[in-house]
Amino acid sequence: MDYSIESAPLEKLQSDCIIVGVYQDQQLSASATSLNSSSQGLIAKIVSRGDISGKNGETVLINAVSGIASDRILLVGLGENKPLSGKDYKKALQAAANSLKKPYIKSVVSALSETPVENRDWSWKARQVVEAFHDVAYQFTTCKSDKTTDSMLEKISIAAPETQAAAAQTGLAQGRAIAEGVALTKLLADLPGNICTPSYIAEQALELGKKHSSLAVSILEEAEMEALGMGALLSVSRGSRQPAKLITINYQGGAKDSKPIVLIGKGLTFDAGGISLKPAPGMDEMKYDMCGGASVLGTLQAAAQLQLPLNIIGLVPSSENLPDGDANKPGDILTSMSGLTIEVLNTDAEGRLLLCDTLTYAERFDPEVVIDLATLTGACLVALGRVPSGLLGNDDALCNDLLAAGDVANDTLWRLPLWEEYQEQLKSNFADMGNVGGKDAGTITAACFLARFAEKFRWAHLDIAGTAWRTGQNKGATGRPVPLLVQYLLNRAQG
Ligand code: BES
Numbered sequence: 001m002d003y004s005i006e007s008a009p010l011e012k013l014q015s016d017c018i019i020v021g022v023y024q025d026q027q028l029s030a031s032a033t034s035l036n037s038s039s040q041g042l043i044a045k046i047v048s049r050g051d052i053s054g055k056n057g058e059t060v061l062i063n064a065v066s067g068i069a070s071d072r073i074l075l076v077g078l079g080e081n082k083p084l085s086g087k088d089y090k091k092a093l094q095a096a097a098n099s100l101k102k103p104y105i106k107s108v109v110s111a112l113s114e115t116p117v118e119n120r121d122w123s124w125k126a127r128q129v130v131e132a133f134h135d136v137a138y139q140f141t142t143c144k145s146d147k148t149t150d151s152m153l154e155k156i157s158i159a160a161p162e163t164q165a166a167a168a169q170t171g172l173a174q175g176r177a178i179a180e181g182v183a184l185t186k187l188l189a190d191l192p193g194n195i196c197t198p199s200y201i202a203e204q205a206l207e208l209g210k211k212h213s214s215l216a217v218s219i220l221e222e223a224e225m226e227a228l229g230m231g232a233l234l235s236v237s238r239g240s241r242q243p244a245k246l247i248t249i250n251y252q253g254g255a256k257d258s259k260p261i262v263l264i265g266k267g268l269t270f271d272a273g274g275i276s277l278k279p280a281p282g283m284d285e286m287k288y289d290m291c292g293g294a295s296v297l298g299t300l301q302a303a304a305q306l307q308l309p310l311n312i313i314g315l316v317p318s319s320e321n322l323p324d325g326d327a328n329k330p331g332d333i334l335t336s337m338s339g340l341t342i343e344v345l346n347t348d349a350e351g352r353l354l355l356c357d358t359l360t361y362a363e364r365f366d367p368e369v370v371i372d373l374a375t376l377t378g379a380c381l382v383a384l385g386r387v388p389s390g391l392l393g394n395d396d397a398l399c400n401d402l403l404a405a406g407d408v409a410n411d412t413l414w415r416l417p418l419w420e421e422y423q424e425q426l427k428s429n430f431a432d433m434g435n436v437g438g439k440d441a442g443t444i445t446a447a448c449f450l451a452r453f454a455e456k457f458r459w460a461h462l463d464i465a466g467t468a469w470r471t472g473q474n475k476g477a478t479g480r481p482v483p484l485l486v487q488y489l490l491n492r493a494q495g
């Protein structure tokens with residue numbers, strides 16, 4: 001995809017379609033007003049005829065317009081004539097992008113960044129255009145014979161006045177890095193479990209390291225994990241024929257002595273539940289159990305593209321969870337790398353078994369903060385649905401930073417309590433802890449389990465079980481929480 005900022009008068013810009021906003025009270029945006037005069041009042045006529053009410057997300061495509069250099073105009077409803085919320089702005093952009101999924105639309109000019117949005121600057125508004133269009137243009141065709149996609153979009157120009165061109169340019173660069181990070185994450189996630197195995201993710205990480213000289217990638221094999229004492233992680237991969245991998249992606253953009261931000265992503269390339277087998281309906285979606293890991297790759301790619309002045313370490317423990325003859329059995333007791341013992345009461349609570357050893361491993365990087373991302377609990381879907389990701393952590397400042405980043409990125413979080421009282425549910429009669437805490441508060445008890453391995457640093461856990469992919473007709477990965485993480489990193493880089 002080709003992106004640019006354009007400051008020439010709108011009527012002179014050549015494209016397949018130029019996008020402008022109209023409000024619910026029939027008020028035209030500044031750009032719509034100017035195109036209206038170049039086109040002898042065409043837009044005002046269409047609005048007054050009632051072809052578009054201006055409700056947020058409504059669109060009307062006007063074909064064969066004379067008086068301007070572009071071939072078409074897309075009118076987009078912006079809603080009430082007042083500064084939009086960030087969410088409504090994004091909604092309008094998505095509607096525009098969705099309605100332009102046409103084979104004859106290869107280039108667009110968006111004049112929507114001029115829309116006043118509460119507490120957001122030009123850079124943010126330009127960035128959202130790139131993110132929305134890139135997101136909508138994504139289609140998974142790797143495994144289809146016919147590779148043609150609905151969207152043929154090749155070029156997006158963002159109209160910006162001279163005075164805002166520099167800010168828009170910054171937004172464009174950020175938007176592009178985020179959008180490409182999201183696309184990498186979605187692609188890895190949408191790949192089926194028979195292609196995207198732990199070895200495959202490891203290879204993709206190595207590829208990423210080849211593409212970006214600032215990313216150093218290394219892979220720990222099972223024998224090395226064995227030597228480190230990662231008994232919890234390895235117990236999961238014993239149930240599968242695919243060997244586990246522990247991927248490290250090291251990005252050194254900051255001062256040598258500045259402590260790294262460690263991102264850990266759960267990388268279960270398929271989770272059948274193991275001996276505590278999952279029910280058949282919807283089990284295909286457990287190929288998405290590596291979305292946390294894929295987000296780590298997407299986020300580090302974005303960090304490298306943006307050359308962020310930070311040190312970041314990405315860790316992706318990757319395995320399958322299958323019911324082999326050598327798999328974990330309920331009642332088995334494992335010794336984790338930390339030395340703590342774990343009674344496996346449900347082999348389907350495998351994510352925490354990979355994450356606990358990876359958290360212990362993270363200690364060696366002397367981290368500034370550790371953030372893990374995991375499709376960890378079905379209970380998170382019950383509690384929060386598919387709107388925010390769950391957030392739990394042992395440090396209020398870190399949690400608040402992440403909540404704020406989520407708001408700006410339109411990739412929201414909701415914090416749940418990580419209180420001592422819940423720890424009781426993990427009591428085991430036979431080991432230091434059980435790996436499950438019963439049916440109550442499943443998302444919290446999963447985080448309570450992880451917290452025991454995260455005592456040595458500031459840590460936050462994102463449960464992305466409800467947000468990493470969409471189910472149903474529109475099934476597909478979302479690339480979340482890459483936008484939120486990149487925003488967090490951008491904020492860290494600034495302050
Ligand atoms: N990967 C699943 C969590 C999951 C389930 C994410 C459904 C998204 C949709 C995880 O490994 C798992 O199986 N968790 C169990 C934990 C339980 C056994 C305590 C769950 O949520 O049922």
Ligand code: MN
Binds near residue numbers: 271273321347349
């Ligand atoms: Mn599971």
Ligand code: ZN
Binds near residue numbers: 271289348
């Ligand atoms: Zn899982």
